[in-house]
Amino acid sequence: MASRNTVLLRSFAKPAITASLLCAILVVTGCSVEPAEPSAYANAIDVPPGFPEQQFPADNVPNDHRIALGRFLFYSQLLSHDSDVACASCHYQGASFSSSQAISPGTQGRLGTRNAPSLANIGYKPHFLMEGGVPTLEMQALVPIQEHSEFGMNMLDVINRFENNATVQSLSMKAYGRRFDAYVLTRAIASFERTFVSGRSRADQDQLTAAEQRGRKLFFSDRTSCSSCHGGVFYTNHGFANNGAYEQYSDQGRQRLTGKQSDAAVFAIPSLRNVSVSSPYMHDGRMETLSDVIAHYDRGGFDHPNKSPLIRPLGLTQRECDDLEAFLTSLTDQTFLYNPRFAP
Numbered sequence: 001m002a003s004r005n006t007v008l009l010r011s012f013a014k015p016a017i018t019a020s021l022l023c024a025i026l027v028v029t030g031c032s033v034e035p036a037e038p039s040a041y042a043n044a045i046d047v048p049p050g051f052p053e054q055q056f057p058a059d060n061v062p063n064d065h066r067i068a069l070g071r072f073l074f075y076s077q078l079l080s081h082d083s084d085v086a087c088a089s090c091h092y093q094g095a096s097f098s099s100s101q102a103i104s105p106g107t108q109g110r111l112g113t114r115n116a117p118s119l120a121n122i123g124y125k126p127h128f129l130m131e132g133g134v135p136t137l138e139m140q141a142l143v144p145i146q147e148h149s150e151f152g153m154n155m156l157d158v159i160n161r162f163e164n165n166a167t168v169q170s171l172s173m174k175a176y177g178r179r180f181d182a183y184v185l186t187r188a189i190a191s192f193e194r195t196f197v198s199g200r201s202r203a204d205q206d207q208l209t210a211a212e213q214r215g216r217k218l219f220f221s222d223r224t225s226c227s228s229c230h231g232g233v234f235y236t237n238h239g240f241a242n243n244g245a246y247e248q249y250s251d252q253g254r255q256r257l258t259g260k261q262s263d264a265a266v267f268a269i270p271s272l273r274n275v276s277v278s279s280p281y282m283h284d285g286r287m288e289t290l291s292d293v294i295a296h297y298d299r300g301g302f303d304h305p306n307k308s309p310l311i312r313p314l315g316l317t318q319r320e321c322d323d324l325e326a327f328l329t330s331l332t333d334q335t336f337l338y339n340p341r342f343a344p
């Protein structure tokens with residue numbers, strides 16, 4: 001099965017790239033830049049207390065037009081081969097822009113191999129995909145378009161579909177001062193994604209029940225080491241690790257990118273914000289509930305040569321497991337999941 005990683009490696013690591021992809025990359029990285037309209041992006045993008053300011057590429061500072069076009073595209077099925085799926089089919093707002101299916105079908109029902117992750121706070125990520133091989137959100141937007149098991153499309157065909165679409169052409173002119181093309185498509189989608197900021201959960205407001213407070217203490221303790229990997233304001237250190245989830249991995253993880261044995265079955269450490277609504281869990285969505293995940297960590301996971309030494313039997317009581325789960329659930333941000341600005 002052609003996996004997305006094949007595309008990823010072809011696009012960003014190996015010279016053997018297809019003509020259309022090369023064309024798309026040139027457009028994406030090209031330097032023809034229309035001056036961004038000075039716009040109060042601060043109004044469009046929430047910065048919750050304790051969050052840093054987001055950094056934007058110089059040629060893609062978000063403004064209302066850019067975000068509006070990106071929003072339209074994110075929900076458009078015309079990006080997919082059979083006009084049957086949109087970004088939002090796999091990244092659903094109510095699930096923190098993740099999928100509630102372990103493997104969500106792309107165009108013509110084609111299946112990939114990985115679970116669609118949450119896109120909450122995606123604008124703050126330093127690298128994308130589970131092996132971390134894609135450096136910018138603009139480049140990431142190319143991946144689903146070309147990926148066989150997602151949109152299975154050619155960028156030029158996508159652009160042609162909008163040739164006579166007055167709404168898209170007019171928004172494109174307002175947003176980037178040019179007709180709709182790959183440059184505009186990738187930048188507009190990235191602009192919309194950068195608005196996906198989530199930092200207003202009960203845990204952020206310090207309104208925790210007694211059980212959640214006990215869970216928080218455990219989470220940030222040396223007894224569990226959860227926060228060594230899932231710490232900080234984003235509940236991830238943006239690093240990579242093997243957490244011993246399985247006895248056998250069919251996914252090479254970061255090794256696919258680096259070729260190193262020490263990166264086999266090593267995956268990007270996910271953020272735990274909104275984790276209670278982003279089930280199922282892990283790279284392939286094989287763990288169904290948060291209690292399955294906590295039971296896994298309590299057991300210390302399966303042996304794997306690359307398993308982090310932080311993953312070891314924890315000896316938690318049932319109440320401690322419940323407390324941890326209660327704390328993880330308090331990271332749910334209702335203002336994010338129901339914000340009408342993110343809806344179709």
Ligand code: HEC
Pocket residue numbers: 004005074079085086087088089090091104105106107112114115116117118119122125127128129130131140141144145149150151189193
């Ligand atoms: C068929 C389901 C599917 C569709 C359609 C889809 N995605 Fe995804 N998306 C995934 C999966 C699965 C991953 C994880 C892939 C990986 O890490 O290799 C992912 C990863 C991502 C990531 C990286 C997340 C991270 O934390 O690194 C972003 C950003 C993203 N998708 C945005 C989009 C956008 C924008 C679109 C539409 C242009 C889209 N996706 C369409 C399934 C989908």
Ligand code: HEC
Pocket residue numbers: 224225226227228229230240241242243245267268269270271272275278280281282283284290293294297298308310311324
């Ligand atoms: C050594 C680093 C490390 C430690 C310590 C760690 N994790 Fe993780 N965690 C990971 C990685 C890596 C993944 C993703 C693995 C995969 O995709 O297969 C993950 C996944 C998860 C997920 C699933 C998230 C999702 O969206 O799929 C949850 C929930 C989670 N961890 C909670 C915890 C808790 C609770 C603790 C403490 C008991 C903990 N983690 C300790 C590295 C770590």
